[in-house]
Amino acid sequence: MWVTSSTSNVKTPTAIALGNFDGIHLGHRQVIKPIIELEAEYIPTLVTFTPHPQEFFTGKTRQLLTPLTEKVKRLESLKIRQLVRLPFDSSLASLGPQAFVEDILVKQLNVKYISVGQDFRFGKGREGNAQMLQELANNLGIFVYITKLKTLVSGESGLRISSSRIRQCLAVGNVRQAKEMLSYPYSLEGMVVRGQQVGRTIGFPTANLQIPADKLLPRRGVYCVRVILATEEVIKGVINIGSRPTVNGQVPTVEVHLLDWSGNLYATFLRVQLEKFLRSEQKFPSLDALKNQITQDCMIARQTLSQDV
Incomplete structure (x- = not known):
């Protein structure tokens, strides 16, 4: 998949899904689906913003459900062929809705088809909404498809699926509902690095994962997990997310113990799916x-x- 932050490098013509898409949850997949169906005519392209507009305006670093590397993998599996990460700066933030459509979408991205969620907002001060985008684009001969908000069909039926709600679930350790909204288990992935090896002294050796700095960690505590090795072998395990207060730990760590398995994991890549x-x-x-x-x-x-199972 082609990834670029410069509109001069964009492969055109494009059919785009427009938004932030953190998590690539079920709602996002509904927005993405229409542009995949147009791949014979246009390049299915996800257009997002970096940094997240909220991070730009507040100045506060925002942890992500899907940092860039993870997002790219998930988008590739959905057959997205291009990811355009528009630099969100004062210049872009000051563009009104019409200027954004004409200058960015039409002139720079050569957009032929747009898919957005029902709650999409854009332009200076979030002045534009999905309906305004549809009107502006239609005047320029560009079709805009507006996807209705996705809700859960089981459990808390009618509950709207959103990145914010998934974050709320993870903050209290409700990884099962997060999984239902994402359509996949929330995962932590990274290289195994050398830790303090306290686990070995009590009979429970752990792999210390080096998680991307911008990855959102769920509630601190212990979870049961499935660990996917580099060989794609799946091993049951438990993970501890926290500062290990019993041994006077100071820095938060992510340590996973593989059940009924032994071997050297140092410098290998692991993906850990949080199950409960x-x-x-x-x-x-x-x-x-x-x-x-x-x-x-x-x-x-x-x-x-x-x-x-």
């Missing part, structure tokens, strides 16, 4: 107490992951 929150991070009075709790965690994880 088990317990909050806590400080134990001794290493023996910690060891006993981890033993229980592993037992529960085996049972849970054996049931979830």
Whole structure:
């Protein structure tokens, strides 16, 4: 997939899905679907913004459900052929809706077809909405498809699917509902780096994952997980996300223990799918107490992951 932040390098003509698309959840997939169906005529292109407009206006770093590398993998699996990351700066922020359509979408991206969500907003001060985009583009001979908001069909039926709601789920450890909205398990991935090796001393060696700095971490605590190795082998495991207060840890770490598996994982790439929150991070009075709790965690994880097939 072609990835660019410069409109001078864009491959045209394009059929675009326009938005931020953090997470590539079920709602996003509905917006993306129409442009994939036009691949015989136009280049299916996702157009997004970097940094996120909210980050630009607040000055606060925004953690992402899908950092760039992960987003590219998911988009490739959906047959998106191009990702355009428009630099969101003061110049772009000051463009009114009509100027954005004419100067960016038409002149620079050579857009022939646009797909957006029902709640899409654009232009200076978020003045433009999906209907305005449709009117402006139609006047220029460009068709705009507006996708209705996606809701859950099970569990909390009628609950709107959004990146914000997924973030709320992850903040409380509800990875199961996050999975339902994403259509895939929320995952943490990265290279295995050397840690303090405390786990080895109590019989539970762990792989210390180096997660991208802009990846959103869920609620601190212990989860049962499925670990995908570089060979695509899937191993059951438990993961601890936190600062390890029992051993006076200071820096948050992501450490995964693989159940019934042994081997050297240093400098290998792992993808860890979060399946269920088990317990909050806590400080134990001794290493023996910690060891006993981890033993229980592993037992529960085996049972849970054996049931979830």
